[in-house]
Amino acid sequence: MKKLLSLLLILISFQAFSQKISVPGSVKKAMAQVDTLTVRNHIAYLADDKLKGRLPGTEGYQMAVDYVIEQFKNMGVQPGGDPGQFTQKLILRKSIVENSSAKAALKDKYGNVDSLAFFRDFLPVPHPLQSRASGEGTLVFVGYGVDIPGKYSDYEGVDVKGKVVVMLAGVPDGIPASTLISHFSSPGNKMNTAFSKGAIGSILVNPSLTFANPNPLLQSNVALNPEKTTAYGRGFVGNLGFAFNASMSFLTGIFLNSGKSLDQVLANLKSGKNSSFEFPLTFSASYSNSHSEFESANVIGMIPGSDPKLKNEYVVHSAHLDHVGVGRPENGDSIYNGAHDNASGVASLLEIARIYSKGNAKPKRSVLIVMVTAEEMGLVGSSYFAANPSVPKSSIVANVNTDMPTLIAPLLSVVPLGAEHSSLMENVKFAADYLGLEVEADPEPEQNRFVRSDQYSFVVSGIPALHIKYGNKTNDPGFDLDAFVKEWRAKFYHRAADGMDGVFDFTAAKTYIQLNFLISYSIANTSARPTWNPGDLFGAKGN
Incomplete structure (x- = not known):
């Protein structure tokens, strides 16, 4: 009975995604020009020792804020935070x-x-x-x-x-x-x-x-x-x-x-x-x-929509800008740089913003690029934004979150955490099919990754959301990618070793950026808003 119900939900979801999305030549060209050197440079700056782990409330975090704002300005991305500002101020x-x-x-x-x-x-x-x-x-x-x-x-x-x-x-x-x-x-x-x-x-x-x-x-x-x-x-x-x-x-x-x-x-x-x-x-x-209290900020840029009506609705890309700061010394190093977690996610969003702003990719809906604070403190910045967004909450149609892409091996399959609850799964399938990627179920449900990253803040606010994680497919029959990832995570996750000296696969980074861009692009250019699956528990929360 459960399998039959799941099949019916999939069929309903396919019907909801009836409008086929085309990718114009100018967008294809912009996607092809994703610059992995620029991505690497973004990560290198954000994970530099001088930012001292980007802990909210510190000079290092403010340096990260200033860097993202400078990148937005250079791209021609518009302010999307407090009125006329790139930042949304909040008190932690x-x-x-x-x-x-x-x-x-x-x-x-x-x-x-x-x-x-x-x-x-x-x-x-x-x-x-x-x-x-x-x-x-x-x-x-x-x-x-x-x-x-x-x-x-x-x-x-x-x-x-x-x-x-x-x-x-x-x-x-x-x-x-x-x-x-x-x-x-x-x-x-x-x-x-x-x-x-x-x-x-x-x-x-x-x-x-x-x-x-x-x-x-x-x-x-x-x-x-x-x-x-x-x-x-x-x-x-x-x-x-x-x-x-x-x-x-x-x-x-x-x-x-x-x-x-x-x-x-x-x-x-x-x-x-x-x-x-x-x-x-x-x-x-x-x-x-x-x-004790201190000020911090989410950093928000906006790409305006091109449709006279749909431009008043928003697709939100999110990634957390913070990391854990300075901690217990490991092998003589006490700065937890957070290169993978989550400088790589921020770099991915900056490149997505460039595709939109410089690649003539004119979305019908507006797109918000939101770099949130204090994720490592308990999804604090995203919880605040989801409840108090800089645009009317009812106008936000979906969230595509990027956290620790784990770009350490060829990207051949992906896990869209949370997408199975809504029509966003069809946007994922569209983007994955376009890039020749497989879509997998979560290989590590025991990690509870769904509630540990910022898409969860949007979901509990009634906004359909997802988080793209790596899958386990490999093109090397003798290579156990799952075991490799677990070994890597034990060495680098929330460790001082997570710097630019670690493993990076920038070809995988390019594919990951293209995938996340295509997901939001397809959402932004589909007339119907994303919908929760019939009877979904998160959908009952409403906007």
């Missing part, structure tokens, strides 16, 4: 828990109080909006904390309004798509769901969590709106009164006198059987948070 807030202030206790129905131990039983999640986070309420076990409208809900049969929810990390069996697993297992999504149900606090239990540092630095980052009343990011954004991570020993303890078998409940949950119930316990908690 760093929140740190004052460990000694953290208190938590359980009270049973007889009034007996049991104090919990910081680090042994629980760790608070920094509250981005309150200097003092606190609350008290009845504990309610809500399984995995998953709520899928019309299909499955851990909240069925329980009332959590004004109460504190306890939930497990992960998802029940039976959620097949890797993107959905990533979404529903995301702590941020679970906390948002708890808040929407009326909970005042949440406790997330991870059975594999081990507390290794008795005095951990508990830190988080968000973007604030100008009034500083709403926070934006992938994780906890302050909508609950408090949030905790807890150990398995905590869960075992609260089950002791509950009248429930923990082992049986866990077995039932894994099989998809709702096992939520209310504990005869009250949980109280409080902890202090210190906040």
Whole structure:
């Protein structure tokens, strides 16, 4: 039945992509002239030691901002940020828990109080909006904390309004798509769901969590709106009164006198059987948070559309401009240059902007080239832009995200993360077919890549989005590309070694740029807006 439903969705998607896109000769010529030397030079500048890892709030990040703006101006790309500006200013807030202030206790129905131990039983999640986070309420076990409208809900049969929810990390069996697993297992999504149900606090239990540092630095980052009343990011954004991570020993303890078998409940949950119930316990908690703020910016350029009507709609190309800055020395090097992550993605977008602006590629819809800040801090810049775009939110039709293309081997196949949820899959197929590339399913669903990059910010805002990653096809029968990528990632991902001395395949870079350009070009020149697949869970979020 599931295969039949998938086939029907594919057929519907093909019908939605009924208008064939032609690629004019001038566009073909511009694509053929993608300059890999220019791409290399972009990466080399952005990954230079003098930028010191492009950490938001530092001079190095500002140098990256200035560089992108200069490139936009040289190409004739128009400002697309705050009125008349290439930048969209935002305030980043760093929140740190004052460990000694953290208190938590359980009270049973007889009034007996049991104090919990910081680090042994629980760790608070920094509250981005309150200097003092606190609350008290009845504990309610809500399984995995998953709520899928019309299909499955851990909240069925329980009332959590004004109460504190306890939930497990992960998802029940039976959620097949890797993107959905990533979404529903995301702590941020679970906390948002708890808040929407009326909970005042949440406790997330991870059975594999081990507390290794008795005095951990508990830190988080968000973007604030100008009034500083709403926070934006992938994780906890302050909508609950408090949030905790807890150990398995905590869960075992609260089950002791509950009248429930923990082992049986866990077995039932894994099989998809709702096992939520209310504990005869009250949980109280409080902890202090210190906040510091600094300014950062997304950098936005615009290529105006040529159609009198469609030019008021926008296709967004995104890539994160930041990296992690200066860190622990490795082999005498403490600057984490981020050449692949994500100087290569920014360089790709700059070349795409050049194709549009200099190659006479006149899209019907307008195209925004958005370099976002603070992706490494939790998708902060893209979360802010998706919620507060520089153009009317309803006018954004799609997002094509570029993050760490991993240009280290010939590009023969691609993985379009997120495209399977909407008609964007047909745009991917069009572009891939044009370039002779194969389209694959995600070979590493366990990496949860769908929720770890900026397209996720657009998806949860109801905007169809995708992120093109490398596939595993190789033209060398004796070469295990999957193993090669994993070995490479262990050496370079978020490591000081990710500089220009690493492996780059600039022929693959050219193909990758052409592919992403063709995806956005086909979206921009198709009369119908991209649509979510019928019944898609992300589509229900709307604009």
